[in-house]
Amino acid sequence: MKISKQEKAATRSKILVAASEVIAERGFKAASMREIARRAEVGDATIYNYFPSKEKLLYGYCENRQHEVAQALRELDGFDQYTIQEQLHQLIETELTLWLPDREFLGEVFDTTFYSPAASLVNLAETRRLFNLMVDEIINNAVEAGEIPEQPYQSLLAPLYWDYTTAVLAYWLRDDSEGFANTTRLVDQSVELITIVLQTGVIGKTMELVSFLFRTHISRTLNSFGDYTRPWKKAKRQFMASHDG
Amino acid sequence: MAKSVPTGKLARSRLASGAVLKAGGKHLSHIARRPFMSSESCMEEKTLLDQQTAEILFNALSQLRGTALKLAQMLSMDSHYLPEPMRKQLAWSCHQVTPLGRPLIRKLFLQEFNRAPEKIFTEFDTQAFAAASLGQVHRAKSREGEELAVKLQYPGIDITIDSDLQIMRMLVKRTAHADLLLSSLDEISQRLNEEVDYHQEADNTEWFSSALQLAPIRIPEVRRDYSSKRIITTTRLVGEHMDQWLSCNPSQAERNHFAQILYDLFVNSFYGLNALHADPNPGNYLFAEDGTLGLIDFGCVRHFSADFVALMPQLLNAYLEQDASAVLHYYKKLGMVVEGLDAGQQQDFYEALLKPFGDWLTKPFKAGRFNFAKRDSAYMKEGVEIFAKLSQIKKIDTIANEFIYFDRTLFGLYQIFERMEAEVNMEHQWLI
Numbered sequence: 002m003k004i005s006k007q008e009k010a011a012t013r014s015k016i017l018v019a020a021s022e023v024i025a026e027r028g029f030k031a032a033s034m035r036e037i038a039r040r041a042e043v044g045d046a047t048i049y050n051y052f053p054s055k056e057k058l059l060y061g062y063c064e065n066r067q068h069e070v071a072q073a074l075r076e077l078d079g080f081d082q083y084t085i086q087e088q089l090h091q092l093i094e095t096e097l098t099l100w101l102p103d104r105e106f107l108g109e110v111f112d113t114t115f116y117s118p119a120a121s122l123v124n125l126a127e128t129r130r131l132f133n134l135m136v137d138e139i140i141n142n143a144v145e146a147g148e149i150p151e152q153p154y155q156s157l158l159a160p161l162y163w164d165y166t167t168a169v170l171a172y173w174l175r176d177d178s179e180g181f182a183n184t185t186r187l188v189d190q191s192v193e194l195i196t197i198v199l200q201t202g203v204i205g206k207t208m209e210l211v212s213f214l215f216r217t218h219i220s221r222t223l224n225s226f227g228d229y230t231r232p233w234k235k236a237k238r239q240f241m242a243s244h245d246g
Numbered sequence: 247m248a249k250s251v252p253t254g255k256l257a258r259s260r261l262a263s264g265a266v267l268k269a270g271g272k273h274l275s276h277i278a279r280r281p282f283m284s285s286e287s288c289m290e291e292k293t294l295l296d297q298q299t300a301e302i303l304f305n306a307l308s309q310l311r312g313t314a315l316k317l318a319q320m321l322s323m324d325s326h327y328l329p330e331p332m333r334k335q336l337a338w339s340c341h342q343v344t345p346l347g348r349p350l351i352r353k354l355f356l357q358e359f360n361r362a363p364e365k366i367f368t369e370f371d372t373q374a375f376a377a378a379s380l381g382q383v384h385r386a387k388s389r390e391g392e393e394l395a396v397k398l399q400y401p402g403i404d405i406t407i408d409s410d411l412q413i414m415r416m417l418v419k420r421t422a423h424a425d426l427l428l429s430s431l432d433e434i435s436q437r438l439n440e441e442v443d444y445h446q447e448a449d450n451t452e453w454f455s456s457a458l459q460l461a462p463i464r465i466p467e468v469r470r471d472y473s474s475k476r477i478i479t480t481t482r483l484v485g486e487h488m489d490q491w492l493s494c495n496p497s498q499a500e501r502n503h504f505a506q507i508l509y510d511l512f513v514n515s516f517y518g519l520n521a522l523h524a525d526p527n528p529g530n531y532l533f534a535e536d537g538t539l540g541l542i543d544f545g546c547v548r549h550f551s552a553d554f555v556a557l558m559p560q561l562l563n564a565y566l567e568q569d570a571s572a573v574l575h576y577y578k579k580l581g582m583v584v585e586g587l588d589a590g591q592q593q594d595f596y597e598a599l600l601k602p603f604g605d606w607l608t609k610p611f612k613a614g615r616f617n618f619a620k621r622d623s624a625y626m627k628e629g630v631e632i633f634a635k636l637s638q639i640k641k642i643d644t645i646a647n648e649f650i651y652f653d654r655t656l657f658g659l660y661q662i663f664e665r666m667e668a669e670v671n672m673e674h675q676w677l678i
Contacts, residue, residue: 078364083348091349098356180357182402189350189401 013051016041017065020058025105029059029113059110060124062103067131070095074135085143086196092135093166093188097173097181108174115171132166133159140199153205161204165195346382346398348372354398358474366472367394374398376487376529378543380442385482392481394469395542397444399476404442411435433647437524441545444478450544451480457519462507464532464540483540485532492666500537505618505668507539508659516652520555524548524651526658528665548651554580558652565604566611570596573604582649599636606632610672618663618670626660 004012019041023032034055038048052058073095074080083091100107114125136159143149152158169191173184198204346354351372355363363370367386374382381399388394414431440446448468455465464483472479486494508531515522523530525546532540557580564572570593606629610616618625663670 078362087347087349090347091352094349094353098353178402178405180401182405185350185353186402186406189347 012041012043012047013061014065016043016048016051017058017062020052021062021103021106024059024109025103029055029109034058056113056124059113060128062106063110063125063128064131066096066099067128067135069099071131071135073099081142084196085139085148085199086192088139088143089136089162089195090188090192092139093169093192096166096170097184097188100170104174107170111171111174115167129160129163132163136162143199149199150202152199152202154208157204157208158199162195165191345374346400350401351384351398354401354476357401358477359472363396367396370396378529378545380545386479388469388472394472394479395466395482396472396477396479399442399444401476404439407435407438407442411438429647433650437546437548442476444473444475444545447478447543447545448473450547454515454519454521454523454541454544454547458511458515459518460507460511460514462538463511464534464538466540466542480542483532483534483542485534485538485540488528488531488533488662488665491533496533498667498669501666501668502615502670503537504531504533504539505663505666505670508662509670509672511539511541512655512659516550516555516558520552521547521549522651522655524655526655526662528662531662548648548655550648550652554648554652562608562611566608568601568604570600573600580649603632603636610670612673614673615669615671618660619667626657626664629657629660 016037020032020037023037023040026032027036032055034048035045037058038045041048052061070092074092077091080088080091140149140152140155140158144151144155169184169188172187173181176184178184352362355361355366359366363372363386368389368391369385369387371385374384376383378397380403381397384396384398386394386396411431411434415428418428418431448470451465451468455467458465466480466483469479469481512522523541523544523546525543527543530541530543532542534540557576561573561576561580564576573596574592606625609625616625
């Protein structure tokens with residue numbers, strides 16, 4: 002039996018939704034592939050065709066979320082008219098809004114990924130790539146429109162914003178204020194700060210300073226390392242020479 | 247460059263307690279030096295100290311924004327007990343507003359109505375046209391084509407009120423009139439918690455609108471279908487804000503006309519409704535060309551007990567007649583107690599402190615038309631000096647809560663009259 006591309010996508014997202022539910026209910030460790038398959042109403046074997054492991058499910062869901070966020074932003078009336086501050090702000094708010102029904106699930110993602118020693122950040126690489134694409138686009142547009150100056154080390158900015166967003170999500174997961182009002186204020190006020198940083202090009206200047214310090218001071222240290230290694234090299238030479246002889 | 251704002255309560259209170267420690271340290275060093283100073287240089291030193299304390303205090307406050315700002319605004323209006331430099335700093339901090347960006351506006355609408363603003367109104371201006379207490383006001387147009395004013399509350403402001411107030415309490419303990427200020431903070435806290443509930447404001451607006459019988463006053467209609475706890479929508483009234491109106495150089499007759507309406511509103515609502523629109527901020531009045539006055543923002547409405555409404559004119563009357571024992575008697579009945587004075591001391595107390603205050607207070611009630619124009623009287627400036635003296639009274643144990651709002655509204659109006667350079671007929675309206 003041939004399955005169309007569309008049906009495949011539908012099954013995939015059905016499995017992801019079921020996974021998010023089961024993992025949120027039972028926790029990542031206790032959730033079983035079998036139960037997820039049953040919840041998604043697919044065969045026990047079928048689920049492995051789509052996701053070979055539980056980890057792949059967890060991170061597949063996060064990747065899917067980034068596609069949804071991008072879609073929501075594209076559909077937002079007048080989003081292109083927003084200032085860069087408003088766009089960056091809206092990006093985070095959209096992440097929060099879409100994650101809201103899956104808050105427990107996101108908690109599991111954090112526990113599995115960031116808090117346990119076995120965690121591997123590699124798993125989130127695709128999610129991060131999708132997120133960074135959105136940030137890059139926002140920053141590129143703002144530079145093109147002349148809203149912020151050209152940013153040296155621009156490739157650094159999206160990863161930094163990813164780290165910031167991760168921190169916001171972690172804060173949100175522990176926010177017990179009514180309607181997560183504390184997170185709302187934190188985001189509002191910190192995005193303002195981030196925009197100022199972008200407008201003044203502080204990151205580029207900091208990076209220039211760092212690279213200056215690195216070049217002048219680290220290289221000097223490296224030179225002096227050379228001095229320390231000389232006696233050792235001499236000893237080694239003597240050792241080797243004695244063996245030869 | 248704007249500083250980031252600490253949001254956790256821990257961070258907020260740490261910030262504030264840092265300020266308290268600094269202020270406390272300054273105070274202690276002042277006390278330690280005092281015995282060796284002449285009384286004159288002691289006063290100078292005290293002013294300098296107040297100045298420094300004020301700066302430390304408000305550096306902390308300005309980092310907190312939100313409620314702290316609102317608090318600053320309220321204290322700067324009614325607290326004649328605060329030293330002058332502190333009040334200056336407070337007044338300065340009142341002018342800052344935090345604008346809401348589009349993402350937050352959207353979020354607020356989605357939270358409250360589950361729909362974005364452009365889905366609710368045919369037109370919605372994302373740029374606010376006025377700052378309101380704890381929020382901002384936007385222009386909008388309903389599907390029926392009606393011009394609306396939509397007030398949005400800054401998200402999360404309601405939950406920071408309590409922690410900010412706690413911080414304020416710690417700070418205020420350093421000032422000379424800690425007890426009085428603390429009790430007025432309790433009152434303010436209650437009022438603030440009411441003010442963040444826009445349902446209550448909607449009720450107040452409708453109640454005022456139906457109860458008040460004053461022809462030249464216009465009150466907006468609440469649109470309940472576009473209102474919630476954090477958003478309130480009303481019809482938009484025509485008229486100019488005071489500064490705008492004054493900049494067009496209105497005639498003396500026009501100035502007197504509007505000032506009189508404001509004063510009549512005060513007397514009428516206090517006597518007739520036992521309540522006051524207790525936020526005499528010039529932004530809450532709209533001056534229209536047809537001579538009517540628009541009254542907006544019913545977030546702060548204070549209801550008074552029948553006793554207070556009945557006793558207040560008697561107290562004013564006692565002041566007019568310069569009857570010392572009657573003045574003290576009515577203060578006692580109103581809940582302000584001056585303890586531990588025998589008859590002779592009472593008379594001295596009255597002569598030294600209350601009589602100058604009473605003479606100042608009753609001046610406008612005796613004058614026929616009282617002229618508030620600065621060049622003629624500088625009435626409020628005189629008042630501030632008298633209040634400064636009053637604030638040295640150490641013997642008053644309690645201050646009646648109702649006084650705070652009555653005074654704040656009346657003296658707030660006086661300040662407005664001064665800016666309008668108006669003449670107002672206030673004679674005998676209070677007397678029985």
